[in-house]
Amino acid sequence: MIKLRGISKSFGRQQVLNHIDLTVTKGEVVVILGPSGSGKTTLLRCVNYLEKPSSGEIAIGDFSVNCKHARKKEIHQLRQKTAMVFQQYNLFRHKTALENVMEGLLVVKKLPKEDARKRSIALLEKVGLGSKLDAYPSQLSGGQQQRVGIARALAMEPEVILFDEPTSALDPELVGEVLAVIRKIAKEGITMIVVTHEMSFARDVANHVVFMDGGLIVEEGTPVEVFNHPREERTKQFLKRITPELNYSI
């Protein structure tokens, strides 16, 4: 279980996150929606401290960090409990697909090489890249790179995987293969927080939808609640803009 309490973040004088509270139960798939600049990516990056929150508390299981005085060691521990899939994949370009997945296992988890190798191969097979073990990122398509990114995140066996717009940088015809993989691992009961603009994906896969605007959580609930019966005016407007063909006023 993940608990964010009173997370605030400002860049200079601009407050990007304003006392965000969010609880994610184990096995839940949380989708965060919102217009650009609403702070959703920043919130996600605060969870693993790629962005340092100005204040608040992050708790994963019984481990918690107070952001006012987080120590290096605590941040390091927090990061080991999370994994992230990036918009731009961010694969290590000088390493093969297999080495990318193995890297964290060897360096952070200190697994013996043979174990790390076996586990990484199994994961790459799972994301459908069993034949691309020795390919460098430059030899892979965007969709394939992102699937390696997902395998790399899975390898660390984190308590939660954070997806930062995982399909936004992809060509439209490659989005499907990546979403299919995310769907597959969502069904296995891995806790995920996903920032995305893929509405149909959010509808199908999410258990919990969060709508953010202006650094605040405006509305949250099940997909049916948020998509079909939005209570807040801002949510309605946003959904109308994103999917104009649907009428949400019912």
Place this chain on the structure above:
Amino acid sequence: MGEPFDFSYVWSFLPKLLSTLSTTLLIVVSSLLAGIIVGFIVALPRLYKVPVLRTLSEIYISFFRGTPILIQLFLFYYGLPEILKLVQVDVTRAPVLVFVILTYGLHTGAYMSEMIRASVTAVDKGQVEAAYAAGMTGYQAFTRIVLPQALAIAVPVFSNLVIALLKDTSLAFTLGVMEMTGKAQTLGAVTQHFIETYIALALIYLVISFSIEKLLGMAEHRLLRHEDRNSPVKKTFGIHRNRSYRRIIAEMESGKGGVGL
């Protein structure tokens, strides 16, 4: 000038000049080592944006890139002992080579620091974030992710710097150091076959430069094996694309010959 031209002298001068090759190489290698260390120290404040030290680094780099190496040699050889005399330190008896290596080391260090800075910043920041997100420490992320890629990016610039340094060492003769150019001057004066000595000298520099370029080219090829040269994207741009974009950026940012910042 001197005796009539006789090409056979070129061959006989070669071994004589090569006898001083070790001095030239000693200057090159020592200055390179000093340059790399100084370069790192100078690059760090700029990479990590340390307030005061950063400005000092910039002044240092401006000075060494903005003044001729010959003037720097004179300043260090004639000026430094005078300044040190003021604080009661006597270095007038120190060997000339020490001043030469010090000057070339600091000179190269300025260029090295620019090379290091450009190469490290050329590695995309997203990969560092990915390393942190996986739970790596700053040190692990730097040594395992940034450094190997920065090295590959730095090689072409490094190659230019080594060759430039090799040729710059020819100025050490002005302080009376018996390296290859110094030896050539004496040989010319003694035999009156100046042109032949300079041809022999040029040949030696050429061969060494060429070997350095080839060796480092191989190293670069090996370090960049992950950047697929036959990937479909690059193919569409034809042969003109076989120099990677990042490499060109790296060369532009700290190629030898730039002045100031």
